Structures are given as structure tokens and as C-alpha cells.
Amino acid sequence: MKLLLNLLKTPMFVIGTTIFFGTVLVALFAPMMYHVDIIARVGMPYMPPGKEHLLGTNHLGVDMMSLLIKGLGSSLYVGFLAGMIATVTGTLLGIYGGFKGGWQDDFITLITNLFLVIPTFVVLILISSSLKEGRSLALIAGIIGATAWTWSARAVRAQSASIKSRDHIALARVNGEGTLKIVVKQILPYLFSYVFMVFIMQTASGILSEACISMIGLGPYDTVSLGTILNEAMRNEALGDGAWWAFIPPMILITIIVFALNFINTSMEGVFNPRLRK
Amino acid sequence: MPIFEVDNLHLHYLTRFGAKIPAVAGVTFSMEKGEVLGIAGESGCGKSTLVNGCMGLFIPPLWPTSGNVRVDGESIMGRSPKDVRKNILGRKVAMIPQGAFNSLNPTRKIKDQAADMIVSHESNVDKKALYERLRQRFDLIGMETEKVLGAYPIQLTAGTRQRCVIGISTLLDPKMVIADEPTSALDVTTQKAVIRMIFDLLDKQIFSTMIFITHELPLLRHVANRIAVMYAGEFVELGTTDQVIFDPRHPYTKALMGAMLSAEPGQRQRKPVAIEGAPPNLAYPISGCRFAERCPQVRPECRVNKQEIRIVADRQVRCDYAE
């Protein structure tokens, strides 16, 4: 409670959350207020923003505003899902390795380090391009999550290894608590704020990763995301035609979301980490 | 002229709700060059707050209420923390902290951290001369120079680490050194090694005047010339080492000496006497003597009359009934 109050006193946190939840609200509720149609051709190709179409149309004459709202939702969904997968996997493995120690820890550390040196983006491209059919949003999120967990695993491992040496763990053991109970009661509370921060960062990087692979044409094939809008715009000479409304708005949206998440993360670090408190 | 003077110093913490909590109240002492003053007291008695006050370093929520601190006749009060760090710390007053692990950066070599100390205080230092100077100093203070300078803190033992901290904090030949429980985290053997090094530095005139803070009165018997006993933000007794250790007059000092243990014939039969209760909460105003609640010789008047320093048997005692 006190932490939350402290957070709410941090301007950075307030700005970050306001922006971020603003985008979430838009993604959730805008379709109810605005007629979103991403299939119907409602106008001429590359119509500039005007009264009828607030952000103009794309190369097929589809309303850009509809595309953006739909794409925003998809991007947030992918980011959230990927962040979830990466954080949960990473946290579980990190805690297991850090707490268990011994060869299990060595093995997990080895795998983590292996994954860290492999350029994940290349792996991302390879996996996505090998899946010609059925690239759904959830699958993309899964792929991103599967390549990004190493980062959180490493961070969590270091933290849990340092908590492990605290005496209350030993005391819990002689109280007869099992390993699972110790992890849940004695380690997770200490890691919670940290894991939450990792989750936010993973969400942000998930959104970015999705945008990147979609941009080069390896994104979901059955729906629209901010990345695929960029891809479409790139493929259809939006830049050459001077149709800035086809690529600038999605770019700004991505930047705003990631920026807001980073803001939240930095401000939380200041509150959670007493050393950074001034 | 005294080299270090603390004149009726009052310090307080400002809470978030605007309340003032007095942490140090009316501390007065002065030190001549070459003197070692020991300050003893239990945790929470204001020792560490007094240290910050003696350096003139006031970082919120700590604020000076009144009083003055002078080094060599020059007041060091009323400066910004930045100014204090640049011009006072290290040169005029150096501080040896308790946990060497927390005061050294684990990711940097000892020599770089030592170099920082010089670079942050002096302009235009030649890098080559700088390291030569470090090497000379570490040789002089009896460290294994080559091994220690190139090492990361984690590669050194706790004792060596603490000695490095001492070496680094006295690099600029400070006029005054304040050691805040420098040996409390160490075992007895390492403690002795660290004390021996401090004595060595004193002998070599790297610094000559020191305040040594600890909760172990017996240790001060060997370190200090004079001892001040602190309780709840006040000095309750201030006298020479022999006076305080062998002939304490304030009930609190007596109690501290009574709680002591040692390996001597007959000691097993003598029970150490614990001081029951806890120090008063300074957030609430205290009328009367601050030690009254725990004092074995308490009288009804003690809870009413504020105790002032008076001279008993050639030393200062803050107790109206001490003899």
C-alpha cells in the first residue's frame, strides 16, 4: 500500500501509467464508439486525412483509423502475451536455478547464456519464416516469448541466489517448510516487485519485436497489427507517394507505448530500490 | 588552540509529517592535536548522527538545529552536501565507515577507487604520478601494495578490505579522522589487525587526531585517551580513559561496564548485569533524566529535573546524584 502511494507521488509513474492505460482503453473501447472496419474499401487509395476519414485511407482505400485501432489492440495483445510467457518461464527457471544451486543451476545458466549469445532476432525471423501457414497473433507472441525468456531468467536467478543466503530461508527449512512453500512464501515476495518490472520491460520489448518482424513481412497473416500496417505501407510505396498518414501514426503509437512502459519501469525502480531513493 | 571543536551541537531529523525528532542534544567537546577521543554508546543513541554532524554533512532528513563545529578554528556548518564532499571530507575530516563492503564499489579495482579519492579533490593530477603516489602511500601503511591495488574488493578478506578503506579515506592527510565502528563487523583477530594499522598511521603522522566510535567500552581502553559515553543523544560522561573505565561515575557507564565479559579467573562466577529496558523514544519530549527509566539508582526527582553536565571527580557527568 505504502509502495503504491509512493509510486503515485512519482510524476514519471503517473505520466507513464496514464499514457499506457490510455492506449489500452482506446484499444478496448474505441471499437464501440468508432465504426471499425478493416476490410471494406471506403474511399480512394491513399486519401489524405480529412473530415470523412480522420487519418485518411491506405493503399486499398481502407480507413486508416480503423486499421490503427485494430492494430493497436493486436500489438498490445501480442506484447502482453509475449511478456507473460517470457516472464513466467524466466522467473520459474531463474528461481529454480538460483534456489536449487548445484548442477541444475549450472545447466540452466549454460542454456541461458547460450540463448543470450544467439541473436534472438535472427531466430525469430527463422522460426516465423519457416511457419508459412497459420501464423496467428498468439503464435507470434509465443515465438517472441520463447526467445526472450533468457533475459528474465538471468535477472531473476541472480536475485533469488542472493535471497537464498538470507537466514529466514534456513529458518523456514527447520520449520519444516517444503521447497515449494519456501519459494512461494520466502522468495517470491522479495522478487515480486522485480518480476513485475521485468514483466513490463518484456511487454515493451514484445511489442517492439512484433512490430519488427511484422514490418519485414513475417507477422500474423490473418489480422492487422501496428507492424503489419507499417509493412503494408512500406510495400505499397507510401513513402514515395508522400502518404505520411499511412506510416507515421502507427510509428508514433508504438513509440508512445514503449516510451510509457519504460517510464513506468524507471519510476518503479526508483521506488522499489531504496538505494536509488534520494 | 584545539584542532576540533564541537560547541553545543543539536541535530534533528525532520519526518515526512514535519515533526522534528532531536537526535543529538547539546554535545560539547574539543580536541587537541594528537588526541584520540572514544565515543561509546548503544545503537540508536545518536553516535552515527553525531558523526554526520561532525563532518558538517547534512543530508535530508537530517538537519542541524543549533551549535557549531570547527576544524582548526574554521566552522564547517551551513554548507551544501556537495561543498562538504568536495572541500571538507577527506581533507579536513575523513570518515572510516563500519561496513567496508558497502563503502567500496564491487565492480572497480581498489586502485581506481583510491584514484577517485584524489581526483575528486584535486585538479590537474598527472595519472602516472597519481599511481606512484598511491603505491608509496600503500607501501607506507604496510599493505601488500601490488596485490591489493590491482584487486577487486571481493578478492580481499574482510580485514584487508577494511584496511584498504582506511588507507583510501586517509589519502589526503586529513586533519581529523572519525572512525564509526570500524571493527564491529570483524572477528577479534581481524579487529586487532585493523586497530594496529590505525595506530601505525597515527605513529607515521598520516593523521594525528581521531574520534573512535564503538559500543565496546573495553576496546576504547586501548584506543582512546579520553572517552565520552553517549546515551539518547546526550553525552552522559566525558573523562579520561582511566576515569571512565576504571572509575565510572554515571549510572549508565557503570551499567555498561557491568555488562562486560572477559576470560579471567573468577569471571565465571560474576554474572554480567544486563541493562533492562530500552532507550527512550526521542520523538516524544522527555522531562527529566533520559536514563531514569532504566537507572538502578533512580530517584523520584530524576524523572522531573533535567540533568545538566557537572564536574564530578575531575570529569563531566550528566547526573545530579553521581558522586
Place this chain on the structure above:
Amino acid sequence: MPSETTIFSAKNLTCVFGHGKKSTKAIDDLTFSIADQEIVSLVGGSGCGKSVLAKIMLNLIKPTSGEFLYKGKPIIDQRFHWREVQPVFQDPFSCFNFFFTIRDQLKASFGIMKTKPSKKEMEERVDQALLAVNIVPSEIQGKYAFELSGGQMQRMLLARIFILRPAVLIADEPTSMVDACVRASILDYLMKLKKELSMTIVFITHDIGLAYYVSDRIFIMHRGKIVEQGTPDDVALKPKNEHTMKLLDDIPDIHKNWISR
């Protein structure tokens, strides 16, 4: 011969950390025994292996080789072992989780008991234990570890022992983090525990003066070995081993010349 009245007995006990070249022998070929209701002090500087030995006694570390028996039998059922042997650690602040109240954590120690008492009885026993260490239960009601002083926290650890009433107490430097004046009261409570529960106490410290005061027998440890053992009077007043002499010499006693300047 190890029997019912021998609490711990060790034969050629060795504990090695790490592998290959980097390995260190924390415990090196120890053979000793500790009798029932005895107070034994393990004394040595940092890194002498005394804390590792304490963890072996608590069954938190398995020895690499050698035999370690509790009451003449190897430790198989660890829950049974922890019902009998309980610790008090050095740093009371790291012994309590900052996310639960102290009272809740004291109650968690009932978990090791064979049959958990009823809720009401649990509360009563916690209250009794707190009173035994001179703390008014309402004083810590709803409080967390960081809200109490070091001396109070150390007493919480002792209260835990009053709740569990084990046969053996492993006290790992219980007074090294507290002030000199609190130290005496912690020792008082230890003696009270010993008297009331007729416990065996293994007292670990680096201060031979403290060991001299509390124990029936002193083991001096150095680099994983016991270099001298005997009664406090023998070890502390007529030391034979150089390490013992050094430990004695290093205590800043007020009556002797400790360091010359």
C-alpha cells in the same frame, strides 16, 4: 561409545566445498562428541569452519564424508531432527521475512511439530514465549521485522525456541550483532532456556571471553580442525595451543596490555 546420552558424535567428519583445484575443506577430519545437557562452545576466527559445523548439526548441509550421529543414530528423518535441534542465528534481521508480521512467522514455527496445536493454544503459547523473553505481546502485534530493534529481534529468535522447546539449541553467534549491553540480556535468556528446558547448547562465537563465561567445554577451531578442547578454565586460563593463545590475546581486555603503541 555413542549412546542415548551422547547428543552429537562425529567421526572423521569432513566437509568440502567446490570441486577440483578450487575446493576448500571447511571441516577437516573432525572427531568429537557432545554429551546431553552440555554447553559446548565452538570458538574460532572467521572462516574456521564453525558455522559450517553448525549447519551440519542442523542438517542444512550434508558432510562430504565421515560419520555424524545424533543420539547414536544417523540423521534420516529430517523433520524429526528439526523437532529436536533448532537454531538461533547471528543476524536477526535476515531471520525474518519482511513481508509477514513477526507474530505470523513465530506461529509458522509450529509447522515442524508432529501435531499442530489448536489455534487458540498456538496464540497462547506464542504469548507465553514472548513473555518469557520479556516482551509484552501487544508490543509486537501487527509489527514487521524492520520496525523493531536488533536486541528485540534477537529475543524473537529466542522466543521461537521457547515455543518449540527443542532438545538441542545451536546458537550461531547470537550476540555478535547486538550491543554490549544487550549481549548480557541475551545470555541471560540463553541460561534461562537451558535451565527451564534442560537443553544441550552448542554455542558458536569468535569471542573466547564469551565462551569462557557460558560453556562447560570449549572447542577451539582453526581451518576446519579442532586444535584444542577442554574445560573453560583449562582452555582460557592455561591455553596450550598457539591459536588459542592468539584468540585470547586478541580480546581487548581492560586489564592487560592489548596493543602497544
